[in-house]
Each structure stands twice: as structure tokens, then as C-alpha cells.
Amino acid sequence: MIGLIQRVTHARVEVDDTVTGKIDQGILLLLGVQKEDDEQKADKLLHKVLNYRIFSDENGRMNNSLLDIQGELLVVSQFTLAADTQKGLRPGFSSAGSPEQAERLYDYFVAQSQQQVITQTGRFGADMKVSLCNDGPVTFRLEV
Template sequence: MQGLIQRVKHAKVEVDNQVIGQIEQGILLLLGVEKPDDEQTADKLLHKVSNYRIFNDENDKMNLSLKDIGGELLVVSQFTLAADTKKGMRPSFSSAATPSQANALYEYFVKQAKAQGVRVATGEFGADMQVSSCNDGPVTFNLSV
């Protein structure tokens, strides 16, 4: 499971020119699911996302987590994160989970995040989405478990 996180001042996702998910300060998470992933993998990534210390403290050091600041989380499915780009000029998606497996783990991830008290907004699995954000820093990390 791949999670590309960006520390954002705000972010939103639109489908058919309608805003379907929007957050203020927090994390934009682009979530890629691979074949071997399961609920345990999702739990590990959620722990990392919600506790990763990427927000500045009073001394301007990245020392605070999403939970510490009471930030919001925008979760957007992105199967292209599972691409193999090592060979050739066209990505291979052979390691990506099937749509049904990926959707089930995406939904599970969102449900678990909400259960932990994180304020969550989402994209729409499998939709053609337009995502916009104000990356704060910029600060971006690729998390994998």
C-alpha cells in the first residue's frame, strides 16, 4: 500500500464540476493499493499517516502530527501509485490490486480513520477526479508499509 501525503493549507476534490470532498489544514493522501495489501496493511498505513510528524511546532520544527494539530484528512484513491516504472516508457500496473480489492481497502481505510476521530473527506473511487490543493511548505512524503 502506497500513501503519498502532502501537508496542505487546504485541498479539495471535484467530480463533474461538483466539490465532493474538501478540507482545511491537514493532509492530502493519495492512496494506492497493491495486490498483497490487506486490512492489516491499511491499519499500519493509517497509523503512520495520522501520527507522522510533519507539522511545525512552536519552534518551527516538524514535530507535530495530524492528530496533534486536530487536522483534517482528504483521502483520494490513486491506482497509478502502484505502477512499475522501472522498464520502458509506459507504466505497468501488474502489481495494482483489482478494483474490487482496492475499493474495499479504500473504504476500510476511510472507516478506520473516522473511527479514530480523524475528520475525513474523500474522493470518489474510480471516478475522473480533479484534485486541487495548497501544499504547505511544500511538504510531501511517500509512505509505504
């Protein structure tokens, strides 16, 4: 399971010109599911996302997590994170999870997240427009 996290001052996602998710200070998470992923990996990635120390403390050092600052999480599915880009000029998706597996794990991830922080979402599998103000910019790729 792959998560691309971006520290944001605000972010939103739209589907068909309708806002489906919107957050203030927090993390925009682009979530990619691979074939070998399961609920255990989703739990591990969620723990990492919520506890990864990417927010500044009183000294300006990245020592605070999303939980520490009581920030918000915007989760957007993005199967292209599972692309193989090593060969050629066209991405391959043989390592990406099936749409059914990916949606099941996406829904599971979101449900678990909602128990811990304010969580907003896009719509799985939809053509989405994501806008954000990347704070820093601070962006990390997390993989479990």
C-alpha cells in the same frame, strides 16, 4: 499499500464539477493499493499517516502529527501509485490491486480514519479534479 501525503493549508476534490471532499489544514492522501495489501496493512498505513510528524511545533520543527494539530484528512484513491516505472516509457500496473480489492480496502481505510479524524474523500474510481495548496511544500511517500 502506498500513501503519498502532502501537508496542505487546504485541499478539495471534485467529481463532475461537484465537490465531494474539502478540507482546511491537514493532509491530502493519495492512496494506492497493491495486490498483497489487506486490512492489516491499511491499519498500519493509517497509523503512520495520522502520527507522522510533518507539522511544525512552536519552534518551527516538524514535531507535530495530524492528530496533534487536530487537522483534517482528504483521502483520494490513486491506483497509479502502484505503477512499475522501472522499464520502458509506459507504466505497468501488474502489482496494482484489482479494482474490487482496492475499493474494499479504500472503503475500509476511510471508515477507520473517520473514527479518528475529520475525513473527506473523493469517489473511488472516478475521474477527479484535485486542487490543493501544498504547505512547504511538504510531501512524503509512505509504504507499508
